[in-house]
Amino acid sequence: MATREILQIGNPILRQRSHKITRFDDALSRLVEDMFDSMHEANGIGLAAPQIGISKRLIVVEMPDDKDHPHPGERWVMCNPEIVRASRETVVGQEGCLSVVGYVGMVERAEKVTIAAEDLRGREFRVKAEDYLARAFQHEIDHLNGVLYVEIAEEGSVITLEELEKQAQEEGNEIGAEEPTMLT
Numbered sequence: 001m002a003t004r005e006i007l008q009i010g011n012p013i014l015r016q017r018s019h020k021i022t023r024f025d026d027a028l029s030r031l032v033e034d035m036f037d038s039m040h041e042a043n044g045i046g047l048a049a050p051q052i053g054i055s056k057r058l059i060v061v062e063m064p065d066d067k068d069h070p071h072p073g074e075r076w077v078m079c080n081p082e083i084v085r086a087s088r089e090t091v092v093g094q095e096g097c098l099s100v101v102g103y104v105g106m107v108e109r110a111e112k113v114t115i116a117a118e119d120l121r122g123r124e125f126r127v128k129a130e131d132y133l134a135r136a137f138q139h140e141i142d143h144l145n146g147v148l149y150v151e152i153a154e155e156g157s158v159i160t161l162e163e164l165e166k167q168a169q170e171e172g173n174e175i176g177a178e179e180p181t182m183l184t
């Protein structure tokens with residue numbers, strides 16, 4: 001197991017457009033293992049390679065293994081992912097980011113997307129996703145284009161986790177009762 005440091009907002013690598021993957025070799029597979037290890041250690045559900053300082057078009061997503069959750073335990077590795085279709089219908093939902101620790105915000109995303117990507121051997125595949133999973137893919141692909149969610153979040157919606165907790169208490173809700181905050 002090898003975890004790597006997750007870069008934080010302000011690091012210029014997070015603002016770069018990442019490079020296309022052209023070599024599908026053992027080093028790439030090892031990088032993916034490190035990404036899963038780093039993501040698990042940070043309790044995230046998704047991670048993009050630039051978040052650990054590697055400017056390559058590579059993302060991983062792993063849904064919580066929880067039966068109340070859509071796609072429990074599903075694990076995705078995508079090289080060179082592209083959104084080839086996005087629904088006109090959008091949904092606004094809460095997001096957090098492992099590169100913006102301590103904050104959450106509300107982001108409008110396409111409700112459904114189709115992603116075209118390559119696997120670790122360079123074979124193409126397509127995935128249709130909706131809701132939570134579609135949101136995770138869109139958040140990660142933004143990372144590959146140097147975009148952090150705080151830049152596209154609804155105005156004034158980015159708050160600290162303490163503020164979120166306070167709001168939830170005032171409303172008499174438990175945090176994440178309906179949908180857990182995604183950290184990606």
Ligand SMILES: [Zn+2]
Nearest residue numbers: 097098099184
């Ligand atoms: Zn993120």
